[in-house]
Amino acid sequence: xxxxxxxxxxxxxxTLDDACLQIDTAAGLARAILETTAGESLRLPERGPEAGPxxxxxxxxxxxxxxxxxxxxxxxxxxxxxxxxxxxxxxxEVTYERLHLESAAVAGGLRERGIGRGDTVAxxxxxxxDFLRSFFGILIARAVPVPIYPPVRLDRLExxxxxxxxxxxxAGSRLLITIPRARPVAALLRxxxxxxxxxxxxxxxxxxxxxxxxxxxxxxxxxxxxxxxGSTGQPKGVLLTHDNLxxxxxxxxxxxxxxxTDVGVSWLPLYHDMGLIGSWLFCLHxxxxxxxxxxxxxxxxxxxxxxxxxxxxxxxxxxPNFAYELCARRVPTEALEGLDLSTWRAALNGAEPVSPGxxxxxxxxxxxxxFRPEALTPAYGLAENSVALxxxxxxxxxxxxRVSRRPFQDExxxxxxxDDDPTALAxxxxxxxxxxxxxxxxxxxxxxxxxxxxxxxxxxxxxxTSGYYGQPDATAxxxxxxxx
Numbered sequence: 001x002x003x004x005x006x007x008x009x010x011x012x013x014x015t016l017d018d019a020c021l022q023i024d025t026a027a028g029l030a031r032a033i034l035e036t037t038a039g040e041s042l043r044l045p046e047r048g049p050e051a052g053p054x055x056x057x058x059x060x061x062x063x064x065x066x067x068x069x070x071x072x073x074x075x076x077x078x079x080x081x082x083x084x085x086x087x088x089x090x091x092x093e094v095t096y097e098r099l100h101l102e103s104a105a106v107a108g109g110l111r112e113r114g115i116g117r118g119d120t121v122a123x124x125x126x127x128x129x130d131f132l133r134s135f136f137g138i139l140i141a142r143a144v145p146v147p148i149y150p151p152v153r154l155d156r157l158e159x160x161x162x163x164x165x166x167x168x169x170x171a172g173s174r175l176l177i178t179i180p181r182a183r184p185v186a187a188l189l190r191x192x193x194x195x196x197x198x199x200x201x202x203x204x205x206x207x208x209x210x211x212x213x214x215x216x217x218x219x220x221x222x223x224x225x226x227x228x229x230g231s232t233g234q235p236k237g238v239l240l241t242h243d244n245l246x247x248x249x250x251x252x253x254x255x256x257x258x259x260x261t262d263v264g265v266s267w268l269p270l271y272h273d274m275g276l277i278g279s280w281l282f283c284l285h286x287x288x289x290x291x292x293x294x295x296x297x298x299x300x301x302x303x304x305x306x307x308x309x310x311x312x313x314x315x316x317x318x319x320p321n322f323a324y325e326l327c328a329r330r331v332p333t334e335a336l337e338g339l340d341l342s343t344w345r346a347a348l349n350g351a352e353p354v355s356p357g358x359x360x361x362x363x364x365x366x367x368x369x370x371f372r373p374e375a376l377t378p379a380y381g382l383a384e385n386s387v388a389l390x391x392x393x394x395x396x397x398x399x400x401x402r403v404s405r406r407p408f409q410d411e412x413x414x415x416x417x418x419d420d421d422p423t424a425l426a427x428x429x430x431x432x433x434x435x436x437x438x439x440x441x442x443x444x445x446x447x448x449x450x451x452x453x454x455x456x457x458x459x460x461x462x463x464x465t466s467g468y469y470g471q472p473d474a475t476a477x478x479x480x481x482x483x484x
Contacts, residue, residue: 002299006330013038018087018300056260056287063219064242066103066139068285070215073100077092081284083291084128085308087300091291092129102206106137109205113175113198117142117217120171120225124164124178124185124270126150127294130202131270132280134177135224137205142217144208146171147226149272151182161185165192167227171469176201178188214384219243225469226273226383237469238383246467248386249285251434252278255391256316256346263343264290265314267298267305273387274351278318285296288316302327303335306366310340318348318379321358328361340443342370346394350379354428359398373397384478386463390439392431399429403452412454437461446480456484 001021008018014036023029056079059071072081077097084092085354091139115121123145125131131147138145148167151160168176172195178185179201186199223245225237251363252258264283268275270292283290291308298305306327309317324347330453348361372399380390392399402424418426433439441455442448449455460483467475 002326003330005300012330015437018296021296021300033237037432038122043119049406055135058260062246062285062354064139064215064221065223065245065281065285066136066217067135067215068246069096069103072096072284072287076287079287080289082280082290083312085291085297085299094129094132099360100134101211102129102133102134104211105206106133106202107140108142108177108211109200110137110143110165113205115141115143115174118222119143120146120170120173122146122148122168122173124148124150124176124177124182125202126179127270127292128180128410130177133206134202135270137202137224139217140215143220144222146173146227147224147276148227149269149271150179151185151322157182157185161188162192164187167237168193168196170235171225171227171237175200177205178229217242219246224276226276228383236471236474238465239467239469240386240465240472244463244465245281247436248277248388248434249282251461251463252282252388252391253286254435255388255394257394257433258286258288258316262288262316263284263312263314264288265293265305265308265312265317266290267293267295268310268319269295272351273383274318274320274381278350278381279347282318295360298323303331303339306331306339306341306369309336309344313343315343315345316348317344318346318350318377320351321349321354322352324349324362324376325355325358328358328365331365336369337364339366339369342372344371344375347371348379349376350381350388350430353376354398354430356398356426356428359428363398378428378430384465385437385459385461386465387391388434388463389437389459389461390431390433392429396431401427401429401434403427406455414452414454418419433459433461434463437463440484442480446484460484 005016005020012033016032019114020032057075059075062068062071073096078095081096081099082094084094121143123134130359135145142186146166151157174195174197176199178199182200190196219242221242223240223242224366225239227235227237266275266279270276270280290425291312293308363376374395376398381388402417404417405423405425407413407415408425438461439459440448442458443455458480472474
């Protein structure tokens with residue numbers, strides 16, 4: 001759909017609204033074209049003010065994520081934590097104090113409905129303040145958030161509800177927090193999710209009860225459940241504690257050599273670990289301001305991501321490989337005029353295989369905009385380790401390993417390829433294990449393999465999940481002797 005809209009815009013010299021992504025028919029697209037003024041060019045933002053008032057306050061050691069929010073709100077209440085950007089380019093600033101107060105109000109509403117420690121509450125919300133305050137409201141109430149992706153098409157709620165029922169039932173969710181227009185899913189879900197007691201909005205919860213004050217909870221408490229699947233097969237929920245998440249956030253900070261003066265930008269969905277933990281929660285705990293864009297804003301116009309980095313003078317931002325490919329191939333040349341990416345020091349590339357060709361195309365395309373090759377940072381992670389597991393050294397740049405195809409495919413050996421071998425396979429170096437984490441490559445008997453021999457990756461460390469929620473057999477299947 002994105003490619004089709006791009007071609008229509010070029011052919012008919014019109015700028016189509018993001019809502020056109022939901023048009024299903026050629027006739028509907030034709031009407032949209034006819035109703036749009038010809039020659040109207042995309043307006044790009046000018047460089048705005050810098051994102052934050054300098055270094056964040058040092059909050060010290062904390063036990064839980066909501067204690068981290070509470071301490072930031074007390075020590076630096078007026079500091080902007082999130083710049084929420086809409087599809088239309090409008091922006092809303094959310095300070096630490098505001099987020100804490102609004103989250104505490106949601107927590108009060110949950111408490112009035114009998115939600116407490118260990119109860120699971122599902123979140124079906126797009127990127128926005130409702131997601132942020134609902135997620136932390138659940139934590140403040142000592143319940144467990146279960147983020148699921150929101151419906152893109154409100155005219156297909158029945159199909160969507162059926163797909164998500166498996167996750168909600170597996171998690172035993174007592175409540176679902178969603179947008180007002182999606183409340184009809186309640187009637188569809190109740191027969192499939194026996195535990196579900198109600199479907200509410202964040203506004204309804206925020207006015208219902210007395211808010212909490214000081215944070216309660218322990219580091220060992222469940223922080224949230226990340227579902228790895230649900231559209232096909234049996235969904236599996238990765239259970240993570242506050243200890244797991246804070247350990248991973250600290251390890252990411254060490255790996256990135258993060259500074260309190262860093263600035264983040266993300267369009268990644270908040271129901272996925274890379275967007276939730278690796279972007280938003282990392283920045284929240286670290287006191288780093290972050291600009292959040294809706295995923296659809298990026299997909300419709302990839303240059304919005306780059307211009308947000310420019311505007312905020314951002315230093316940290318990541319995405320899957322496809323996003324870098326989309327930018328390299330689809331951002332129009334006229335959208336690059338004046339773009340400055342020189343502040344971007346860690347362009348994380350993870351969540352799917354990193355393509356050497358994509359790395360080269362992106363670096364070459366945006367070098368004239370100040371993007372430095374050493375900024376592109378391949379990363380490796382998985383939900384079972386919160387999010388991140390391996391990073392290369394900062395400033396190292398992207399390194400490739402070319403191996404002979406036949407020995408690799410037939411014998412599982414990664415022999416270096418000759419420089420003139422046209423059939424060679426190229427792999428990207430994703431670095432080494434984060435601090436306090438370990439990685440081994442083993443055979444089917446869990447014995448270490450020799451260098452350049454294909455095997456299975458096993459890991460251990462403080463970010464590691466204790467297992468899949470309510471599924472001891474699935475947990476046993478991934479557990480290796482020695483805590484790996």
